[in-house]
Amino acid sequence: MSFKSAVITFPGSNCDRDALCYLKDLTKGEVHNIWHEETSLPKVDLVILPGGFSFGDYLRSGAMASKSKIIDEVVKHANDNRYLLGICNGFQILTEIGLLEGALIRNKKLKFLGKNCFIKKKFKNNFNLSIKDNQILQIPVAHNEGNFYCDSETLNLLKNNEQIAFEYCKGEFSNTEENINGSLEAIAGITNKKKNVLGMMPHPERAYSDFHQSQDGRLIIESLIS
Amino acid sequence: MNEELILQHGLTLDEFQVIRKYLNRDLSIEELGIFSAMWNEHCCYKTSKKWLKKLPTNNEIVIQGPGENAGVIDLQDNDGIAFKIESHNHPSYIEPFNGSATGVGGILRDIFTMGARPIATLDSIRFGLIETEKTKYLLNGVVHGIGHYGNCIGIPNIGGECEFESTYDFNNLVNAMAVGHVQKDKIFYSKPKSIGGLIVYIGSKTGKDGIHGASMASDVFSEEDEDEKRPSVQVGDPFMEKLLMEGCLELMSSGLIESMQDMGAAGITSSSVEMASKGNVGVYINLDKVPLRQPLSAYEILLSESQERMLAVIDKKNNHKVREILQKWQIDYEVIGEITDTKRVVFESNNKKVVDLPVEIIVNDAPEYDREFYIPRKRKNKDFDFSKIKLEDMIINLLTNLNYLDKSWVFDQYDSTVMGDTIREPGQSSGIVKIHGTQKVIGASTDCNPLYIRINPYEGMKYTVAESYRNLIACNINPLAITNNLNFASPLDPNIMGELVLSIHGLKTAAIKFNTPIVSGNVSLYNQTNEIPIKPTPVVGMVGSNMNLNKINTNKFCEIGNKILILGKQLSKNCSPYLLQDQKIALNICEFNDLEILDLDFEKKIANCVLELSDLKCIMSCNDISRGGIFSSLLKMQYRDLGFKVKISDPIDLFCEYSAGYVIEIRSKDLEEVTSFLTKKGAEYVEIGEIIKEGIEINSKKFDYFDIMNKYRNNFEKIIS
Secondary structure (H helix, E strand, C coil): CCCCEEEEECCCECCHHHHHHHHHHHHCCCEEEEECCCCCCCCCCEEEECCECHHHHCCCCCCCHHHCCCHHHHHHHHHCCCEEEEECHHHHHHHHHCCCCCEEECCCCCCCEEEEEEEEECCCCCCCCCCCCCCCEEEEEEECCCEEECCHHHHHHHHHCCCEEEEEECCCCCCCCCCCCCCHHHEEEEECCCCCEEEECCCHHHCCCCCCCCCCCHHHHHHHHC | CCHHHHHHCCCCHHHHHHHHHHHCCCCCHHHHHHHHHHCCHHHHCCCCHHHHCCCCCCCCCEEECECECCEEEECCCCEEEEEEEEECHHHHHHCHHHHHHHHHHHHHHHHHCCCCEEEEEEEEEEECCCCCHHHHHHHHHHHHHHHHHHHHHCCCEEEEEEEECHHHCCCCEEEEEEEEEEEHHHCCCCCCCCCCCEEEEEECCECCCCCCHHHHCCCCECCCHHHHHHHHCCCCCHHHHHHHHHHHHHHHHCCCCCEEEECCCCHHHHHHHHHHHHHCCEEEEEHHHCCECCCCCHHHHHHCCCCCEEEEEECHHHHHHHHHHHHHCCCCEEEEEEEECCCEEEEEECCEEEEEEEHHHHHCCCCCCCCCCCCCCCCCCCCCCCCCCCHHHHHHHHCCCCCCCCCHHHHCCCCCCCCCCEEECCCCCCEEEECCCCCCEEEEEEECCHHHHHHCHHHHHHHHHHHHHHHHHCCCCEEEEEEEEEECCCCCCHHHHHHHHHHHHHHHHHHHHHCCCEEEEEEECCCEECCEECCCEEEEEEEEEECCHHHCCECCCCCCCCEEEEEEEECCHHHCHHHHHHCCCCCCHHHCCCCCCCCHHHHHHHHHHHHHHHHCCCCCEEEECCCCHHHHHHHHHCCCCEEEEECCCCHHHHHCCEEEEEEEEECHHHHHHHHHHHHHHCCCEEEEEEEEECCEEECCEEECHHHHHHHHHHHHHHHHC
């Protein structure tokens, strides 16, 4: 059966087209683009909340998007045990909705960070099945607020429930710091308790095509399809 | 009208008399405001027009040359590329964050006004010495502003330059360039099509920001002006621009719009006059209909430079559909007037005509000056003493000079991979993006050699164009066309005017030789503060293409054991200006020898060799040689754990500048094929060394690889913090 997916576009989303291409090229299945004011969502296997600056990131990153009309449907989709992936601004929106724990605060150096970063998987889930333990993935980041933070109680829960999906690490020849944005325990991506919702700051949709600097972003979709 | 008021509006009394005589009546204050906006340097090029006319602006691939919002070139099939560079120098000095942000916003609007989707931006930024306390503030603000706007709207930033030099201490430069992709059959122009078409206002509401911005941009500065002029700097909202861009592109692709004009410098005045002039028609606008953020007088509405606004002409029957699309994007929209057959610009406010002027007088009668200029004196040639210069010191010098260090601190604040089509990110010889959904790539580079141009404006400009050309060639990108941004000090000084005239002449010579016409551009004069003029800084933005993305060269070393070859001709030590300046051998501008004459045919010959060898897949990596010589080029090529060892009779030569200079990496097995190819073509080359693991060796002397690379990568941030 073919894999169906959808990407939600908010005003100010700017990685929606990239996410659509990523899904079209890798899933070979039906891909829908859904405007934030829609009130219904087709029955799909995966929904992506893309990166960008939804509603200008005014108020707080992702805060206004989390109140969009489509969000009720997105929550239903997740409660139905189907996959939901928030990338960058999408991750911020997921924390604002409350589907994921914690918050994303300003990067440690208080500057936007647009560069290649390196991550590896921490705990196994359906989004990273095809990734080997200790395999280092090269995937770009581009964010101002990517510094993951939560209280110590939540952190313990995240660990005990094995909800940490990815953590930043050092690349083999790279000059980059191990923890590029100052995230708590270098967390780059987490899931919900049921592990069907993933939020991550790096952009896998910018690292999959032959002409991209890395193709490691494919592994996430491959994990879901396999 | 009193003289003081006229002068305050930046017009000379002579200019005012021309208007007065033509109209044979007194002007309203609103009309004076219009002339102030339209007859300043920024809008009418009154000083440079005579010389700009001499530039080559056309060839078989040019679809649109200068005169529209952006130039457009043909990229085969139905693909066109729109691009332009524009300065936002003065605003960025007064308010670095908003000044630079709105510079990016303005140039992006120029691109999507043509119906093109922006696919890349580049920025050429120049600051004073870092020791000047203000420089850090300006650098931080400008880089933050550029990043803030471009990242939010989601257009990848793929390169540019960032240099430091004392004459920019109180007059930093911010030139923003944007490149867009347009379908050739869907290009939009500012010319309206029919009489009776509705003029519609799209975008942000009008406020007080930026009133008189265009005339401020054409003014000489003193330091005290800074606080006073800050309210003239526009404030940008990239989120609004993103909505505006999507809304406008949707309107255009749905065929609902006849023509479009962005409200940039001089706001609604400039865009409506432009429309009327292009279409040889008249415009009627009711200012009471303009969406306002706060109560404004007619005069203020006319001159406001509030950002993220567009003026479009639509057919009456499409009014409803246009409204629907713009509502979806939450964009303000109002019908404010119509196209008339009067050939007059009429603005009404409170049922009163506040402006009623023939288009002709505003546009055609705009002043054009033939200012006096001096040609620089011929320089004597002398030999400098290099005996005290040590290789170790030169390396240390290079690793402590911001101009040579890795500038990731700047580029990492920009999103360079959004849109998913980026192939070469900033910091390499040229930025490269793919045309979405095709195998075609576009490369772009911005360059300027102000020191060369001060020494010899004509030859120096040839070197500047050649540097952009080499930057593209090194990646196996065919150079196609140029946009330029002429930043100079006051043209009222005949020496400065001479630099302007001669560098335009040099630009012309090189552009003709390389067959890279100038399709768009911008002039920024009066760049001087406290009577210190900036070095002449005519920035070139060159765009090129390759139809096959798999043929692009990397600028980074590939493999241990590969040979390093140098192509081109080294400039003598005595005629390598940056070497002399940076080693403090020549300190005063008078001390420099004249530039060696740049042989453009030789440039082309070597460039063609690089292109051919690249197509034969013989080049593993390639970089051009510019400021900092071979050594600096090799550092830029360093990758992963790779280093280099080289042999050279005089190590100082490693720091000399070049004509047609390239470093190329060749596999040993291809060496014979490559060298016999080069010999056959009569192209000079030197086999200088090879790629090694984790090492830097010069004439068998080993340097600390990790120390050098660490300093090269991290010193920039250390110095500016």
